[in-house]
Amino acid sequence: MDKLICKCGHENPPGTVLCESCGRPLNEQEQNKQLADMRYEGTARRSQTYNKSIIDKIWNFFSSVKVGVGIIIVLLIAAALGTILPQKQYVPATTEADIEAYYTDIYGSVGTVYHALGFHDLYNSFWFIGLVGMLAISLIIASLDRFVPLYKSLKNQRVLRHSSFMHKQRILAEGPGDAETLKKAEEKLTDLKYKVSTDKNGLLAEKGRFSRWGPYVNHIGLIIFLFGVMLRMMPGFYVDETLWIREGETRAIPDAPGYVLESKGFTLETYTGEGEEEKFGEAIDRVGTVAKNYQTDVVLYKIPEGALPGDTADMEMVEEHAIRVNQPFKFDGYALYQMDFQQDELKTMSFALQNKETGESRGDLTIDLVNPETNYELEDGSVVELLGYYPDFSGFENGEPQTATPLPKNPGFLVKMTTPDTPDGETSFITIQNTVEPLGDNDYKLAFQGVETRDASGLTVRKDRTLPILGLGGLIFMIGVAQGMYFNHRRFWIQQQADGSILLAGHTNKNWFGLKKDLDQVTEHASLPAYRDQQEDMEAQEKREGEQLT
Amino acid sequence: MTLADISSNLLYVAFIAYLIATFVFGGAVKGNKKGTYRSEERWGKVAITITVIGFLAQLGYFITRWMVTGHAPISNMFEFTTAFGMTLVGGFIILYALYKTAVLGMIVLPIALLIIAYASMFPSEVSPLIPALQTNWLAIHVITVVIAEGILAISAAAGLIYLLKVVDQKKKSKQRFWLEAIMYSLVLVLGFVVTSTFFTLTNYEADFAYVNKDGQPSEITYNMPAIFGMNEFEPMTDGAFTPLLEMPPIVHAGKLTTVLWSVAVGTVLYALIRLIFRKRISEMLQPFTKNVNLQLMDEINYRSIIIGFPIFSLGALIFAMIWAQIAWSRFWGWDPKEVWALVTFLFYAAYLHLRLGRGWAGEKSAWLAVIGFVIIMFNLVAVNLIIAGLHSYA
Ligand code: HEM
Numbered sequence: 053m054d055k056l057i058c059k060c061g062h063e064n065p066p067g068t069v070l071c072e073s074c075g076r077p078l079n080e081q082e083q084n085k086q087l088a089d090m091r092y093e094g095t096a097r098r099s100q101t102y103n104k105s106i107i108d109k110i111w112n113f114f115s116s117v118k119v120g121v122g123i124i125i126v127l128l129i130a131a132a133l134g135t136i137l138p139q140k141q142y143v144p145a146t147t148e149a150d151i152e153a154y155y156t157d158i159y160g161s162v163g164t165v166y167h168a169l170g171f172h173d174l175y176n177s178f179w180f181i182g183l184v185g186m187l188a189i190s191l192i193i194a195s196l197d198r199f200v201p202l203y204k205s206l207k208n209q210r211v212l213r214h215s216s217f218m219h220k221q222r223i224l225a226e227g228p229g230d231a232e233t234l235k236k237a238e239e240k241l242t243d244l245k246y247k248v249s250t251d252k253n254g255l256l257a258e259k260g261r262f263s264r265w266g267p268y269v270n271h272i273g274l275i276i277f278l279f280g281v282m283l284r285m286m287p288g289f290y291v292d293e294t295l296w297i298r299e300g301e302t303r304a305i306p307d308a309p310g311y312v313l314e315s316k317g318f319t320l321e322t323y324t325g326e327g328e329e330e331k332f333g334e335a336i337d338r339v340g341t342v343a344k345n346y347q348t349d350v351v352l353y354k355i356p357e358g359a360l361p362g363d364t365a366d367m368e369m370v371e372e373h374a375i376r377v378n379q380p381f382k383f384d385g386y387a388l389y390q391m392d393f394q395q396d397e398l399k400t401m402s403f404a405l406q407n408k409e410t411g412e413s414r415g416d417l418t419i420d421l422v423n424p425e426t427n428y429e430l431e432d433g434s435v436v437e438l439l440g441y442y443p444d445f446s447g448f449e450n451g452e453p454q455t456a457t458p459l460p461k462n463p464g465f466l467v468k469m470t471t472p473d474t475p476d477g478e479t480s481f482i483t484i485q486n487t488v489e490p491l492g493d494n495d496y497k498l499a500f501q502g503v504e505t506r507d508a509s510g511l512t513v514r515k516d517r518t519l520p521i522l523g524l525g526g527l528i529f530m531i532g533v534a535q536g537m538y539f540n541h542r543r544f545w546i547q548q549q550a551d552g553s554i555l556l557a558g559h560t561n562k563n564w565f566g567l568k569k570d571l572d573q574v575t576e577h578a579s580l581p582a583y584r585d586q587q588e589d590m591e592a593q594e595k596r597e598g599e600q601l602t
Numbered sequence: 603m604t605l606a607d608i609s610s611n612l613l614y615v616a617f618i619a620y621l622i623a624t625f626v627f628g629g630a631v632k633g634n635k636k637g638t639y640r641s642e643e644r645w646g647k648v649a650i651t652i653t654v655i656g657f658l659a660q661l662g663y664f665i666t667r668w669m670v671t672g673h674a675p676i677s678n679m680f681e682f683t684t685a686f687g688m689t690l691v692g693g694f695i696i697l698y699a700l701y702k703t704a705v706l707g708m709i710v711l712p713i714a715l716l717i718i719a720y721a722s723m724f725p726s727e728v729s730p731l732i733p734a735l736q737t738n739w740l741a742i743h744v745i746t747v748v749i750a751e752g753i754l755a756i757s758a759a760a761g762l763i764y765l766l767k768v769v770d771q772k773k774k775s776k777q778r779f780w781l782e783a784i785m786y787s788l789v790l791v792l793g794f795v796v797t798s799t800f801f802t803l804t805n806y807e808a809d810f811a812y813v814n815k816d817g818q819p820s821e822i823t824y825n826m827p828a829i830f831g832m833n834e835f836e837p838m839t840d841g842a843f844t845p846l847l848e849m850p851p852i853v854h855a856g857k858l859t860t861v862l863w864s865v866a867v868g869t870v871l872y873a874l875i876r877l878i879f880r881k882r883i884s885e886m887l888q889p890f891t892k893n894v895n896l897q898l899m900d901e902i903n904y905r906s907i908i909i910g911f912p913i914f915s916l917g918a919l920i921f922a923m924i925w926a927q928i929a930w931s932r933f934w935g936w937d938p939k940e941v942w943a944l945v946t947f948l949f950y951a952a953y954l955h956l957r958l959g960r961g962w963a964g965e966k967s968a969w970l971a972v973i974g975f976v977i978i979m980f981n982l983v984a985v986n987l988i989i990a991g992l993h994s995y996a
Contacts (some may be wrong), residue, residue, distance in 0.1 A: 091958070117779065117955050117958055117959060118959070119953045120955060121956055124951055125948075125953070126953070127948060128944075128945050128948040128949055130941070131941050131944055131948070132941070132945050134936065134941060135938040135985070136940050141935070141936075142928050142937075158815055158852055159852060160850070175936045194906075282958055292932075323730045330728065330729050331606070331670065331671070332728060332729060332730040334727040335725070335727045335729035335730065336729065336730070338727070339729075340727065342730050342732060343733060344732075344733065345729065346733050376733065377733035377734050377736070377929060378733065378734065378736060378737040378739075378928055378929045380931065382926065387929040387931070389930075391930075391931065412947045512931040514931045514932075516927075519927070519933075522923075522933070526919075526920045526923070529915070530912065530915065530916055530920065533912040533915060534912050537908045537909070537911065537912050538909075538912070563905070564901075565701075565901055565905075566698075588897060591897070
């Protein structure tokens with residue numbers, strides 16, 4: 053395409069609407085407009101200039117604000133749909149089949165459809181992530197399309213503009229002036245913190261140009277943020293593990309090589325409603341108990357480098373710490389959070405090996421429910437062998453006992469008991485409520501004696517190396533919006549024609565009210581001719597015509 | 603008087619001041635027959651003074667309550683919603699200072715009154731903070747959000763005034779229908795306030811046993827005669843009104859009962875208004891907008907979103923994420939409340955981008971601003987009370 057040569061002699065790149073130098077409209081459409089479209093200063097934007105190749109078409113698609121708004125609205129509706137029923141991570145089921153069953157059981161056919169459409173995991177669905185990707189592409193392309201020409205144009209602004217440009221500005225004043233007018237206007241404008249440049253018979257006063265970059269700065273912030281979110285899918289950037297640790301236990305911290313944690317105990321405090329807390333009495337009476345503190349006291353150890361895995365003999369204590377809600381324990385890029393707890397978790401169970409008929413006991417055994425042994429030998433030579441252990445027994449499937457979780461909530465034991473009386477051994481399946489003897493009647497049974505309990509803490513182990521990137525993105529976004537929203541770009545062009553008369557045009561990208569307030573002051577100080585708002589005039593005109601029609 | 607009494611009395615003072623100011627603003631607007639604005643300005647000054655007194659009283663309530671509870675008073679439905687009423691008035695005062703529009707006060711103040719009245723229907727005793735709320739981020743995050751929402755809501759008020767003026771009340775149209783629907787929904791809120799107050803004053807209480815959605819036996823207290831019963835309900839109070847209909851376990855029949863009572867009473871109120879005045883409410887308000895400068899209303903609509911949007915982004919997304927990272931170990935978890943903050947953010951972003959193009963200023967922007975307020979209210983009311991999540995205040 054050819055360069056556009058303006059009447060003033062300036063060569064403009066193809067696609068320019070208003071001459072870069074004098075501001076004359078360069079095409080017929082623009083000439084016929086009453087007001088110039090000043091959003092991008094009439095510069096040549098790629099998307100408005102080329103539309104041939106497939107690349108042009110893609111570029112134009114993504115740089116369109118209509119498309120951008122379309123993406124935002126689809127995203128908004130999709131996000132809202134995902135809140136109708138809980139997302140799968142908030143559902144008390146773990147396997148896919150259980151999750152599906154849960155939606156149907158609790159929400160009926162609505163739940164079935166919701167699950168079938170994939171809405172139970174909407175935010176991880178390919179189409180949702182795809183939409184966010186399109187948003188990012190659109191942000192980048194639309195910003196480049198506008199920023200580059202806008203930057204060039206504002207940098208090379210001329211003071212003197214053609215009168216056709218002046219007349220197409222929304223704020224316009226024409227009328228007589230005197231020898232002092234320009235000087236006085238300059239004085240007042242400088243007072244009002246405008247940057248004034250002059251050229252022959254004209255002046256350009258400008259304020260707040262930097263606010264024009266606001267949208268681009270905030271878009272960059274958003275892109276950095278989205279980039280950070282993407283990065284967390286890379287290995288090593290993000291750790292999300294759960295560590296269940298019991299009082300007195302020492303465990304390796306998952307995904308934090310070399311670190312070992314000991315729990316000194318878990319504390320749950322509730323509000324008493326007494327003393328200092330008396331003021332809360334009424335609320336506590338109404339709702340029952342209110343939790344005040346969840347806390348796990350821990351000790352962190354480090355295993356020296358070079359030690360064999362699992363060799364904890366030489367580990368060194370690093371720090372003692374209390375982990376509470378809102379007060380995670382941070383070390384070496386990791387953070388441990390108090391997320392969950394289990395009070396009075398079963399620790400051990402004791403049984404007596406009894407003859408069912410006589411009730412005579414052959415001795416006691418105690419099973420550690422976290423690390424059970426396989427053989428328990430009693431003093432008189434009897435042996436109880438643990439054939440199977442199901443910490444959270446949930447029923448039989450194909451004749452096999454099942455466990456729902458690895459936590460000892462409802463232990464089930466498959467045991468073989470051998471005594472001098474019964475050298476071949478007897479098999480029995482024991483749970484808290486009952487005993488099954490799958491291979492016929494036994495002579496012996498394990499009689500329940502008692503349990504020991506302790507508290508367990510559910511900690512989240514987290515490392516997130518993307519946080520600084522996300523923070524930077526958020527900060528840049530906020531700077532950008534503040535820059536674009538709380539400041540605006542105001543300009544006045546004033547020219548004194550050969551006959552001494554004054555021609556003034558004003559423009560702002562936002563807040564015409566503020567611009568007019570400035571202009572009122574300048575007008576008064578420099579006795580400028582009265583200005584008019586051409587857009588208001590146009591609207592009033594349209595309204596009058598509309599009224600005449602009806 | 604204890605500090606707690608002073609605090610609640612200050613809230614009454616604020617309520618009454620707003621009520622008086624509403625009428626003075628109305629009179630200022632109505633008195634401006636010739637459109638000269640001189641009497642409007644004079645009465646407007648009186649009205650804004652009363653408004654500022656009310657605002658200071660409410661600020662006093664807020665500060666003294668903070669002293670009493672020991673934490674920022676924004677931790678439950680009552681506290682948060684009253685604070686929203688306060689920031690709404692605060693936002694109005696800022697925009698009045700800029701634009702001197704009495705008609706805006708005539709619309710904003712009654713809405714603020716409704717919001718505060720609505721808030722007072724929730725338990726207002728001082729409540730202790732659960733561990734997740736025991737941090738300064740509670741104050742930082744929630745106060746920023748509530749300020750932003752107060753300012754954003756002003757744009758809806760300006761939009762509403764715009765619509766009251768431009769929507770033709772003589773011709774049947776979608777616009778006329780939806781505008782009246784907004785008025786009707788405001789009356790429904792009044793219906794809720796009236797019903798709740800009535801049954802609270804009469805001390806209505808009925809206990810029921812029921813089976814919850816996890817199959818566990820539970821109990822519930824109704825404060826209004828139960829129209830809907832919970833799943834497998836058994837009355838525990840003698841002589842209580844027997845529910846007409848039993849609901850499946852996922853429906854909270856108690857809340858549904860409250861909704862139905864409010865809608866019923868609100869509809870009766872609305873029907874009475876229509877019968878007595880023989881006009882739609884929007885039609886009755888239209889004469890007040892005779893001298894309204896439409897361009898100014900559009901400017902206020904846009905300006906309040908421009909001021910509110912950055913504050914909302916900061917409070918509802920950035921501060922929210924920082925706190926979520928500290929309290930819940932992840933800055934974002936797609937919890938319903940988080941999602942609705944994002945929806946609100948995206949909605950106002952769409953508004954700003956639409957306004958870049960021609961043809962979206964004026965009436966279309968006015969509708970958008972009203973929809974924005976509906977989204978904010980949905981997040982405040984429905985997401986808190988119906989869609990249960992980590993944030994649930996109920
Ligand atoms: C959630 C995503 C987005 C946010 C939060 C956002 C935010 C903003 C904000 C605050 C402004 C300033 C508006 C004003 O000054 O009135 C703006 C301007 C703009 N945005 Fe976005 N934006 C987003 C996505 C997009 C997308 C997808 C596009 C793609 C077309 C886009 C294109 C533009 C354009 C062209 C401008 C005007 C630039 C100018 O006036 O110089 N934005 N954006």
